[in-house]
Amino acid sequence: MPARSSDTAQSPDGTTRSPHDTTRSPDGERPPDAQAFPAAPPHRALHGRPFRLAFPPVSGMLRPRLVLTGVLVAAGAFLLFCWGLTLGDYPVALMDVVRALGGAGEPGTVVVVQDLRLPRALTGLLVGIAFGVSGAVFQTMTRNALASPDMIGLTEGAGTAVVAAVVLGWTGGLGLSTLGLLGALGTALLVYALAWKGGTTGYRIILVGIGVSWICTSATDFLVARGSRFQAEEAVGWLVGNLNGRTWDQVDTLALALAVLLPVTLGMGRWMRTLQLGDDVAAGLGTPVQTVRLALLLAGVGLVAFGTAAAGPVAFVALACPQIAQRLAGTASPPPIVSGLTGALVVLGSDLLAREAIPGTELPVGIVTGALGAPVLLWLLIRANRAGSGG
Amino acid sequence: MSTTDPRAPRTSRPSGPSGPKPGAGVPRPSDADAVAMGAIRPPSAGPELRARDLHLAYDGRSVVEDLDLSVPTGRITAIVGANACGKSTLLRALARLLTPRQGVVELDGVALRSVPTRELARTLGILPQTPVAPEGLTVFDLVGRGRSPHQTWWRQWSQADEEAVHGALAATGLTDLADRPVDELSGGQRQRAWIAMAVAQGTPVLLLDEPTTYLDLAHQIDVLDLITDLNRREGRTVVMVLHDLNQACRYADHVIAMKAGRIVAEGAPAEVVTEATVEDVFDLRCRITPDPVSGTPLVIPLGRHHHDGDARAQDARPAAIVD
Numbered sequence: 001m002p003a004r005s006s007d008t009a010q011s012p013d014g015t016t017r018s019p020h021d022t023t024r025s026p027d028g029e030r031p032p033d034a035q036a037f038p039a040a041p042p043h044r045a046l047h048g049r050p051f052r053l054a055f056p057p058v059s060g061m062l063r064p065r066l067v068l069t070g071v072l073v074a075a076g077a078f079l080l081f082c083w084g085l086t087l088g089d090y091p092v093a094l095m096d097v098v099r100a101l102g103g104a105g106e107p108g109t110v111v112v113v114q115d116l117r118l119p120r121a122l123t124g125l126l127v128g129i130a131f132g133v134s135g136a137v138f139q140t141m142t143r144n145a146l147a148s149p150d151m152i153g154l155t156e157g158a159g160t161a162v163v164a165a166v167v168l169g170w171t172g173g174l175g176l177s178t179l180g181l182l183g184a185l186g187t188a189l190l191v192y193a194l195a196w197k198g199g200t201t202g203y204r205i206i207l208v209g210i211g212v213s214w215i216c217t218s219a220t221d222f223l224v225a226r227g228s229r230f231q232a233e234e235a236v237g238w239l240v241g242n243l244n245g246r247t248w249d250q251v252d253t254l255a256l257a258l259a260v261l262l263p264v265t266l267g268m269g270r271w272m273r274t275l276q277l278g279d280d281v282a283a284g285l286g287t288p289v290q291t292v293r294l295a296l297l298l299a300g301v302g303l304v305a306f307g308t309a310a311a312g313p314v315a316f317v318a319l320a321c322p323q324i325a326q327r328l329a330g331t332a333s334p335p336p337i338v339s340g341l342t343g344a345l346v347v348l349g350s351d352l353l354a355r356e357a358i359p360g361t362e363l364p365v366g367i368v369t370g371a372l373g374a375p376v377l378l379w380l381l382i383r384a385n386r387a388g389s390g391g
Numbered sequence: 392m393s394t395t396d397p398r399a400p401r402t403s404r405p406s407g408p409s410g411p412k413p414g415a416g417v418p419r420p421s422d423a424d425a426v427a428m429g430a431i432r433p434p435s436a437g438p439e440l441r442a443r444d445l446h447l448a449y450d451g452r453s454v455v456e457d458l459d460l461s462v463p464t465g466r467i468t469a470i471v472g473a474n475a476c477g478k479s480t481l482l483r484a485l486a487r488l489l490t491p492r493q494g495v496v497e498l499d500g501v502a503l504r505s506v507p508t509r510e511l512a513r514t515l516g517i518l519p520q521t522p523v524a525p526e527g528l529t530v531f532d533l534v535g536r537g538r539s540p541h542q543t544w545w546r547q548w549s550q551a552d553e554e555a556v557h558g559a560l561a562a563t564g565l566t567d568l569a570d571r572p573v574d575e576l577s578g579g580q581r582q583r584a585w586i587a588m589a590v591a592q593g594t595p596v597l598l599l600d601e602p603t604t605y606l607d608l609a610h611q612i613d614v615l616d617l618i619t620d621l622n623r624r625e626g627r628t629v630v631m632v633l634h635d636l637n638q639a640c641r642y643a644d645h646v647i648a649m650k651a652g653r654i655v656a657e658g659a660p661a662e663v664v665t666e667a668t669v670e671d672v673f674d675l676r677c678r679i680t681p682d683p684v685s686g687t688p689l690v691i692p693l694g695r696h697h698h699d700g701d702a703r704a705q706d707a708r709p710a711a712i713v714d
Binding site (some may be wrong): 015050051052056057058059060061143197215265269270271274276277278280281283284285286287288332 | 426483486511544549
């Protein structure tokens with residue numbers, strides 16, 4: 001092909017007339033060997049594979065690596081889900097668990113699996129999805145990996161509400177879960193209101209959120225210090241995040257919330273992608289920026305609030321899982337669905353560890369996610385840096 | 392479809408027998424370029440963008456006052472002026488990124504605020520100053536996002552989307568870099584990637600806020616040539632904020648000079664860029680000679696140390712530098 005000659009052609013007017021000849025880029029960012037980037041066919045694997053149906057006129061882009069990652073993570077989460085169901089005073093084989101899930105097998109096993117163990121496993125699964133998706137939403141919306149719900153005060157606010165109720169003995173007839181939910185929602189409202197200045201920006205939400213988060217943490221610490229030992233234990237037990245003794249009630253509430261919030265969130269995926277380019281560019285591309293940001297904020301807050309209500313503030317899932325998912329899938333932003341699945345994988349895996357790591361002791365899941373999630377994230381960051389691609 | 396052309400047309404221009412043509416400096420599209428640009432549907436007679444009695448303010452601080460403006464359709468308009476004269480603010484208002492405190496911006500006679508968001512995004516593209524792409528986003532994906540006003544949640548990658556993206560990549564000479572992350576490109580390439588996104592958006596009107604900021608001279612010319620191509624071949628209306636008066640004179644058909652939120656002069660470059668106007672707008676004395684290449688006005692600034700053929704300029708230098 002004639003590319004070689006033209007690439008190096010030094011025409012008399014070359015200095016002013018072939019500006020796109022990138023070889024003369026003074027930044028020298030283009031490798032000297034221009035042939036290292038050979039001609040590519042119109043559909044490259046990296047771009048994904050376009051698919052189009054004549055009728056209905058549906059089209060889109062399939063990204064093989066994203067899909068593969070999603071399938072693998074989902075399979076892993078399902079395996080851990082079933083594995084968790086085998087554990088307990090009455091051991092059940094893995095295959096029997098799968099059968100019992102479908103209502104088949106020994107009636108006793110079905111009761112143990114479906115009535116006693118399923119609520120805990122399902123709570124772990126749904127909480128993981130809720131936190132993972134919520135983290136992806138916040139990180140995408142604010143264009144900042146630090147903007148997870150546990151960084152901008154939502155989980156802290158939930159904690160403060162619950163601890164205040166426990167220590168001050170004032171629950172208003174509401175359960176701790178409901179109080180956690182209200183705490184998270186109230187804090188979100190406060191952060192949004194304080195960050196509002198003729199519209200909000202992601203940056204301002206993070207800054208205000210971190211401030212509010214510390215206020216809530218201080219308030220929680222104050223309340224725990226003032227409370228009696230028994231009260232403090234109860235409060236701290238809730239604060240670390242826990243899957244022990246979940247019931248179908250909690251599962252139902254969470255499942256219902258997810259059934260509403262997940263479609264809403266995923267439906268805004270297209271706008272999340274434009275919002276990532278900055279508010280002005282997004283608006284120029286036809287994104288109703290403030291409306292979408294508020295809707296995303298509400299959906300993200302809802303997810304994290306219901307998740308927190310069901311299991312307490314399980315540390316690190318919302319922060320780390322979207323980042324893990326992004327690196328596994330090789331995307332430029334946290335992919336919402338895979339983030340959710342990764343969240344489920346991490347929470348279920350952590351719960352297994354929490355129950356099995358120390359014989360005879362059952363740790364709260366939040367301790368394990370914190371201890372486990374942080375190194376995984378650090379490892380991914382370091383690896384990405386060494387490879388010269390990540391931050 | 393030009394995408395099967397392995398090389399970006401702009402990089403491989405004179406590979407045929409025609410060879411590199413002599414005769415420097417005059418923008419002259421090659422045939423290969425024209426084919427590449429043809430991939431994008433050229434907008435028909437473009438829409439009219441005008442502002443009437445415009446008052447713009449940030450947080451109660453008035454920036455632009457009582458401004459009337461009619462953007463020449465199918466032409467390149469450059470807005471020039473000193474820092475903080477309101478030129479970027481005006482551009483933001485023209486793109487509906489800023490709501491006027493008073494007055495109205497109209498697109499084909501319809502107030503901008505009542506144009507549906509999606510329709511506006513199909514008519515009017517805006518490239519803000521130094522936009523930032525998320526880390527790891529490839530050029531292809533960035534350019535693809537320019538298509539979002541044409542997409543719905545069920546139709547996310549139509550044939551038209553694909554053609555527009557490949558056409559935009561070819562037009563900006565980025566076909567070979569399509570798989571590279573935007574943040575790994577050089578400044579000039581990165582700016583071209585953003586312009587490619589705006590090209591893929593396929594809007595008949597393109598608003599650009601200082602598209603040459605932070606670029607070295609060669610890349611500035613590169614970007615301005617590209618913008619000229621978009622205008623000449625596809626008839627897109629371009630409004631851009633520029634800092635360099637000489638570039639504005641060379642590349643714009645219509646120059647708007649602003650000072651303190653008002654339009655001081657507008658018209659053809661030769662009418663607007665005069666010694667008197669430059670002194671008024673920039674508070675800078677200058678000489679103006681015809682540009683030896685384009686014949687447009689060339690501004691030679693005077694400073695405290697440099698006066699017209701004036702020996703005092705020599706005297707003003709410190710002795711150490713004189714010899």
